[in-house]
Amino acid sequence: MTALAASRGGSALAGLSTALFRRPRLTLLLLLVPPLLWLGVIYLGSLFALLAQSFFSIDEFSGVIIREFSLATYREFLGNAANWDIILRTVVMATAVTLGCTAIAFPIAYYMVRYAGMRMKGLLYLGVMLPLWSSYLVRVYSWKLILAKEGIVSWFAAQLHLTWLLEAVLELPVIGGPSLSISYLGTFIVFVYIWLPFMILPIIAALERVPASVIEASGDLGATPGQTFRNVIFPLAMPGVVAGSIFTFSLTLGDYIIPGIIGQSTPFIGQAVYSHQGVAGNIPMAAAFTLVPIVVMGVYLSVAKRLGAFDAL
């Protein structure tokens, strides 16, 4: 049998193919071992090693890490009101960025799926992906120039005689500031810009699975376009929105560069982690901060599941 198969294939490679064809379990094992090693050992392993560090504590005087189980770090972490500020600020920003990305991504994705011709669709895909080809830092710094006090936005506002509007926006409490580049609004704008592709692509994938006939059926049964959107299109696109929001939400939760360059220089979670493990050398505290995005995402996904976001999967 083997000789026959090998002679047919005419090479050792064909013989190997035949051998694997007859042992599907072995083939599966060979395919799964590399990713399982990567995910199980390198990725999850390092994550748990990091989280385990949060149960160590730091000696306040010597700055030496005491490698014994203790909840001292968490006691300090949760007892500090400034830390709660950081968490609240980051979660609110991540929520706002996710909503902003959804609001902008949905119409683009819908247009690309339902209306754009092949050529237009290709161009739009390119437009969505193109920013990802250039350096993240370059893009963030260019936004600094765009949003600065003498920057492009204020120049345009002046040309359009809308300086008063820009100033009114900047005078708003909390989100305003001396200029767009030194305000939460500026941080928000740049976050939305940077993470937008990660929202558009999953929504496109979800909308492409909605048959045109289902949308027609809704109209046929008397639903106006608005009712069709609320009752059919949006619920069916929900898994895509949730997938996109996992990106935008968790990326915002962990980012430490954008709020450092654009905004009010008040710290976000990412910056807190960065400074605790770097400047302060307080790795247990940095590890404790790392737990926050994980818990927040866990809560978010379980709420989304309970609200039926994955029913259309």
Add this chain to the structure above:
Amino acid sequence: MGGNGVPAVAFEAVSRLFGEVRAVDRVSFEIADGEFFSMLGPSGSGKTTCLRLIAGFEQPSSGRVLVHGEDVSGVPPYARDVNTVFQDYALFPHMSVGENVEYGLMIRKVPRADRQRQAEEMLALVKLDGLYGRKPSQLSGGQRQRVALARALVNHPRVLLLDEPLGALDLKLRENMQHELKSIQRQVGITFVYVTHDQGEALAMSDRLAVFNHGRIEQIGTPAEVYDHPASEFVAGFVGQTNLVDGYLGQRLGGFPGRYAVRPERIRITTPDTLPEGGVAILDGVIRNTTYLGATVRVVVAVEGGEITVVEQNLQGGDGSASRASGTEVRLMVERRHVQALAESA
């Protein structure tokens, strides 16, 4: 059929162009109130576009579409008193069977208890009682088909449009559904407009049918009219099987030169010495081959000037090869009234 005589649907010289392609080309017809009307034709013949013009998914490029006497040009689908059963069912996958059926009522803000009762009644009508809480993904193709029907009928539209609704079902189920659709239509008394490429389905169910080809209607009539008196070669070939003859054979069968259609089951095979009665055309020939089809046997007979196909009832049992062996000399007889003269094809 309707009380006031206003047709349920009327097309007045309707054309629908897609770029340069005339999907529907100056089509005019009327569908009576309460009628079961089929639009039959091959794919790309314009029948589905006509259905979509009635539903409002397409707008005519020229001409007028009237639903119950009202010009519906520019009226969006959600404002039309018609409902559609889609070819792929188009059920809402994130809703239960009950929610699917109630959808139109929910949109019209019918109170919850009321619409639930109506949905359950409608599910009973299509024999799906008890499946109210299921998801469409848990149903078989035939059940989904019934949900789609219930979802449309619960709104009591004045016209129900069906776009090849049985196309995805297997043969046995399709035959059952044909009977059921027909009896549901009699029960509810709604005008059914039924699109199909299956001529058997159209003949079995329709009060009248229109045969479409290249965006135009070749013939409109009752199933018997269309089958017995096809207006064109296309209709004769598309609806049922047929022998198309011209030249010498045409002269022999029709009595005059021209093109004729003869249905294979109208021809009798007899022995060469049988004498014809009046009004019967005869052809002598030799059996070339027979094909066993179960209920019938198809016999191809070589005659002077061509071949004639005859379909006989399988009355003898067996595969019919004994009495209809190849090479047997036979005489074919067909009554002249079954030889249908065809108009010159356009």
